[in-house]
Amino acid sequence: MTDIDWGQVAQGWLDRLAACSESGPGVTRLPFTPEHRAALAVLTELMEQAGLTVSLDAAGTLIGRLAGPADAPVLLMGSHQDSVREGGAYDGIMGVVLPVLALAWLQRDGHALPFGVEVLAFADEEGVRFPTALMGPRVLAGQFDMAALDLRDRDGIRLRDAMQHFGLDPEALPGLRRDPADVLGWVELHLEQGPVLEQAGQALGVVTAICGIERHSVTLTGMAAHAGTMPMALRRDALAGAAELTLAVEAMARDTEGLLANIGALQVRPGAVNAVPGEVALTLELRAPDDALRAQAGDDLAQRAQAIAARRGLGLAMTRTYAQAATPCALALRAALGDALRACGHDAMDLPSGATHDTSAMAELCPVGMLLTRCQSGISHHPDEYVDTSAMSAAIDTACAFLRNLRPKPL
Ligand SMILES: [Zn+2]
The missing domain is CATH 3.40.630.10 (Zn peptidases)
Structure with a gap:
């Protein structure tokens, strides 16, 4: 006392x-x-x-x-x-x-x-x-x-x-x-x-x-177009693909005990109110106290990104830029x-x-x-x-x- x-x-x-x-x-x-x-x-x-x-x-x-x-x-x-x-x-x-x-x-x-x-x-x-x-x-x-x-x-x-x-x-x-x-x-x-x-x-x-950390740089490439003349069904909108990926990342992290995932930075090109987004560069970060779980999540998300890109006719480049063990x-x-x-x-x-x-x-x-x-x-x-x-x-x-x-x- x-x-x-x-x-x-x-x-x-x-x-x-x-x-x-x-x-x-x-x-x-x-x-x-x-x-x-x-x-x-x-x-x-x-x-x-x-x-x-x-x-x-x-x-x-x-x-x-x-x-x-x-x-x-x-x-x-x-x-x-x-x-x-x-x-x-x-x-x-x-x-x-x-x-x-x-x-x-x-x-x-x-x-x-x-x-x-x-x-x-x-x-x-x-x-x-x-x-x-x-x-x-x-x-x-x-x-x-x-x-x-x-x-x-x-x-x-x-x-x-x-x-x-x-x-x-x-x-x-x-x-x-x-x-x-x-x-x-x-x-x-x-x-x-x-x-x-x-x-x-x-x-x-x-x-x-x-937690260990890994970071990925992801680029989705579609086709920039005039937002007034390109019909919806014919667009290859990189930002819509990035949005779908963002929700997939969130859903996976919410469903995986211990996993934290964040898409924290997006660059949209050409980035104009009347332009269909032709390219999006984004950062993905994953954290987990278990390295095997985090590595598996990184692999699974790479597959999800490929599936989303393929369905939307987008190009995909995804590279792991950083990894630090737990x-x-x-x-x-x-x-x-x-x-x-x-x-x-x-x-x-x-x-x-x-x-x-x-x-x-x-x-x-x-x-x-x-x-x-x-x-x-x-x-x-x-x-x-x-x-x-x-x-x-x-x-x-x-x-x-x-x-x-x-x-x-x-x-
Ligand atoms: Zn401190």
Whole structure:
């Protein structure tokens, strides 16, 4: 029991961190900027108050370390400090504040852990400033491509130069690679960014897997024509074909448990009020926690697209442009998080994460686990993003129970 409302304490720190933002609606905090620097100062104050030893690594990751016994492995926790443009005050940064407060609470109670804990605040997860992301966790896992240092932001500044200007040494990145033998695992706390927990009446949920993603570029080609003179029966309307495909995609995803599908961008040519559409280029994205299910859906939809095109006399070109495998969470960490939830009087609800997280990259290093908090109306990447203090209190409570019960054996 405690006399402190830890959710309120978290909100106080998050309010201060939200002020570390470019001006304008919501929070805009991009990596290697004055706003990033300001957030690091606040996080350093928080971590030091919690009794952690603070350092900044060459990737711009702020590390708050609670030492364990000599030679004990370390549990890594945390999330990202950066936001999207005009984003919210919780995405990423809440996952840094909550575990630090959990460690503060354990230390206040005089509870020593049989392992070390490091809370990490990664510089860049969103990939908004540079056309790359997840540098912090990729460096730790030895998966970072040094060629990305030459990528430029929209002002033409190279990542390498932005880091140097921030006081970091990009050449030191390869040396940050961790030995998996020293790492117990990685646990990230994050807001759900969707409405599932709220609708289920749950404050928290345990992630089963981070969904894999595949993207396709699809072009349907018919014949552009005068909309006043071409009879309906003779048209080869590419947009009508794209509409039929869109509905087929929606129906398949609605009928397939775990599958999410989206046609998010359409280009119609010639694109005039009096022209029958001659060509439509569209993007199709599929997500699922199960790679085999997602791959099957991709194949099935390619067949559906062919059938629609053939019946309508349209040409079809469909190419897979991107694929990223799902990241299953470690069974031992899922079980430990579920046990901690039940120990704190909550249901242990399982759910997949449709969004990608730092956890996806950390899985290249060690076993991973994730705990999601409900967020109001599922709103995220928006100034109205909100996590109530009781959900944050529950997350801190659960993190404490998880840490108290975890044993430093291989997961
Ligand atoms: Zn995030």
